[in-house]
Amino acid sequence: MYPENFRYTKEHEWVRVDGDTATMGITLHAQKELGDIVYVDLPKTGTAVEQGKTIGSVESVKAVSDIYSPVSGEVTAINETLATAPEKLNEDPHGEAWLVKIRLGAPEEIDSLLSAADYLSYIGE
Amino acid sequence: MSEIAGEPLKQTPLNAIHRALGAKMVDFGGWDMPVHYSGIIDEHNTVRNAVGIFDVSHMGEIEIRGPEALALIDFLTPNAASKLKDGQAQYSALLYEHGGFVDDILVHKVSAHHYFLCVNASNQDKDYAHIREHNTFQAEVEFASARYALLAVQGPHAPSVVRKLADVDLTPVRYYHFVDGSVGGVPARIARTGYTGELGFELYVAAEEAVRVWNAVLDAGAEFGIKPAGLGARNTLRLEAAMALYGHEITASLTPLEAGLERIVKFEKGNFLGRKALLEQHERGVHRLLTGFEMTGRGIGRDGYEIMIGGAPAGWVTSGGPSPTLGRNIGMCYLPVAHTRPGENIQVMIRNQPVEAVTRPMPFYKRAN
Numbered sequence: 001m002y003p004e005n006f007r008y009t010k011e012h013e014w015v016r017v018d019g020d021t022a023t024m025g026i027t028l029h030a031q032k033e034l035g036d037i038v039y040v041d042l043p044k045t046g047t048a049v050e051q052g053k054t055i056g057s058v059e060s061v062k063a064v065s066d067i068y069s070p071v072s073g074e075v076t077a078i079n080e081t082l083a084t085a086p087e088k089l090n091e092d093p094h095g096e097a098w099l100v101k102i103r104l105g106a107p108e109e110i111d112s113l114l115s116a117a118d119y120l121s122y123i124g125e
Numbered sequence: 126m127s128e129i130a131g132e133p134l135k136q137t138p139l140n141a142i143h144r145a146l147g148a149k150m151v152d153f154g155g156w157d158m159p160v161h162y163s164g165i166i167d168e169h170n171t172v173r174n175a176v177g178i179f180d181v182s183h184m185g186e187i188e189i190r191g192p193e194a195l196a197l198i199d200f201l202t203p204n205a206a207s208k209l210k211d212g213q214a215q216y217s218a219l220l221y222e223h224g225g226f227v228d229d230i231l232v233h234k235v236s237a238h239h240y241f242l243c244v245n246a247s248n249q250d251k252d253y254a255h256i257r258e259h260n261t262f263q264a265e266v267e268f269a270s271a272r273y274a275l276l277a278v279q280g281p282h283a284p285s286v287v288r289k290l291a292d293v294d295l296t297p298v299r300y301y302h303f304v305d306g307s308v309g310g311v312p313a314r315i316a317r318t319g320y321t322g323e324l325g326f327e328l329y330v331a332a333e334e335a336v337r338v339w340n341a342v343l344d345a346g347a348e349f350g351i352k353p354a355g356l357g358a359r360n361t362l363r364l365e366a367a368m369a370l371y372g373h374e375i376t377a378s379l380t381p382l383e384a385g386l387e388r389i390v391k392f393e394k395g396n397f398l399g400r401k402a403l404l405e406q407h408e409r410g411v412h413r414l415l416t417g418f419e420m421t422g423r424g425i426g427r428d429g430y431e432i433m434i435g436g437a438p439a440g441w442v443t444s445g446g447p448s449p450t451l452g453r454n455i456g457m458c459y460l461p462v463a464h465t466r467p468g469e470n471i472q473v474m475i476r477n478q479p480v481e482a483v484t485r486p487m488p489f490y491k492r493a494n
Contacts, residue, residue, distance in 0.1 A: 035149065035357065036166045038447045039425055041476075057476075059425055061165040061447055062357050090164075 001028055003094060007070070007110055008119035014094060015070045017110060022071050025098040026058060026089065029123045034060040037089040040082040042067075042100055047075045049102060051109050056099070058089065070113060073105035137182035138274050138335040146353055154247030156183040159355040168358035169449040172321055176280035177354035178342050181320075181327075182335060185249025185270040187242040193262035194240050198232060201259055203381060203397055204389040209234035214301045214318055217389055219244075219255055220399030224380040224406060227255050228371055231318060233303055241314070243275070243329075245371045259398065274335030278342055279325030279362075281492075282349035287326045289345045291315060295326075309341030320359060322366025322490055365448050367417060367457060367487035373428060373443040374415055374457055382406050383459070385415045385487075413440065416465040417489060418473075420454035422481035426473035432458055433472040433479055439464065442473060448489060455489050456482075 006014045012030035016023045031037065039059035049055050049069040056067045078100045082088060088097040104110075114122060134157035143150065148159035159180065161168060171177050189197060198206045204217035213234055219227035228248040233241040244252045253268045260266055278287055288295055293306030295315065303316035314329035330338050343351060360370070369375045375384050380403060382390065390403055420426055426445040431438055445456025456473075464471070467486045472479035 033149065035161050036164050061361060061449075062160065064425075064427065 002116040002120055004116050006094070006116060007113035008116065008122075009068065009070045009113060010122060011068045012123075013068065013070045015110070015113060017104070017107075020104050020107070021076060022073070022102045022104055022110075023098050024070055024100055024102065026067065026093055027119070028093050029125070030065075031090050031093045034058060034063075034065060036061045037086045040086045040089065040099070042078045042082070043075050045075055045078060048105075049073060049075060051106070067099065069102065071102055071104055071106070071109050073102040075100050076103050077101040135183070137180055138332045139180045139182065139339055142336060142339060143180065143353075148353070148355060151356070153183070153356055156246055158183060159353070160357045161355040162353045165355070165357035165361060166449045168352060168354035169361050171350065171352045172280045172323055172354055172358060172362055173450055174281070175350040175352075176278065176282040176286055176346050177352055177358065178339065178346065179277040179279065179354050179356075179359055180274075180335075180339070181277050181359075182274040182332070183246035184275050185244040185246060185252065185268075186273045186275075186329070187244060187249075187253055187256065188267040188269045189240045189242065189256075190265040190267070191238055191263065193264040194238055197256070197260055197262040197264040197266075198240050198242075199394070200262070200397055201256060202230070202232060203391060203399060203403070204232070205391040205394045206232055206234075206240070207394065211236055212302055212304060214303055214316055216301070218375075218381060218386070219252055220381070220397075220403075221377060222398055222402065224382075224399045224402035225377040226371065226375040226379060226381070226384075227377070228252050229369060229375055233314075233316065235305075243327075248371060272332060273329050274332045274338075276328045276330070276335070276338060276342065277319055277321075277325060278328065278346075279319045279321040279323050279354075281324055282346070282351070283323070283325040286342060286346040286349055286351060287315065287328070290341055309338055309345075311338050311341075313338065320366075320368055321362035322368070322488065323362070323492055360444075361446060361449055364444050364446060364455065364457070365450055365488065365490035367489060369415075370444060379459075380406060380411075383411050383413055383415065411462060413459045414462050414465045415443070415487075416458055416460045417467075417485040417487040418442075418445075418456050418458055418471060418482045419485045419489075420456075420473065420480065420482045424473070424475040424478075424480040425454045426456045426458070426475065426480070426482060431474040432460065432482075433474060434460075434464055434469075439471065445473075450490050455485070457487065460484070
């Protein structure tokens, strides 16, 4: 359920690195905690982001939650389909419903993130 | 994603059941309550189209007895409690002398010398203290919350489900009326009330019988597609029906006249706590009024967000969110009276950005017939 090749944050984001680019999203656990997701607010392409800083928000029926960037760098792509189909975040949060792609500004930051095993034990699963 | 830490919370008699059903539990005013099971939207639609069951045992119950019971209630509430017949319920309030809300409540007349109040969970201690403080009438006031569990069975099939289990004929029980009988063999006060805008019953049963009644209702409702529903769906359902929630549409600093609840204020009945302040406000005219709105721009106006009109602060959102039934983002807000006609353009400040919205009539949803 939590791919081994992803890294995770304690704020419940995941990251997958391909070369100099990281793809990030929210975890299966996060979408379960949030419930029905109805709105996703993402940064614009080209935005400079910093590890641990807010880059957008996810809204469920009940509440708004901030999304924090797991790495520093520059946003190179956002998942446009979530604007019209936010429910995909409930259906496939680790795949089709990725949030943004970030060109890594400090690749060494990846080492500070949790492994799948560490994340699983962090969420108690 | 941000994390919220938990603290030791109060539990209803159905807590273990909610956990076994895999509910997502939240701290709701100090109570460990289910916010959703299958998902808020699914539960919401189940209540609109079939039937759902809610555990609302966190709600408070206060019994008022004795020859002076009516005199006490009539003084403490703005609605005409004296008009109630045995077996009838009334939406009302407890008010401060300045006209603001202590709480909104349901008054049930059991008999001439016995009234039964259902009050909000987070206000029950305050309500009890308020009633006692003004009980110069020598009525007997009992804080009975611990004795009761409350299950709400709501939705178009709710009457069919409850009828299967009840030992009394529910056909003559009209909206805002109740009957004492039994449900699934358990003594119950069966009230045709609810907080969803649908047909339904609220079942007051002994706390120790809650599990039995819950299971009986789920079994009886299986053929109608019943599902457990949590506080999340309860909130979206009541928002569409434009029913007030304490702490949002009504607070100690807002009056029934501002909240659009003139119908529960009966000046002609004589003196009651808050009457003088409300009468002054009525004669002067209210400045702000609870109003419906719908987002026309992209975004959801949520509780507490500021509202701007023409670039100037004008009011605030009291409750807001997506309406699963309408597929639009709706809400309630306080606005200056001059801007409360449906069709006014307003802006909701969402994370420091003004987003377009338009005022709308309430309720947003009304069930057919």
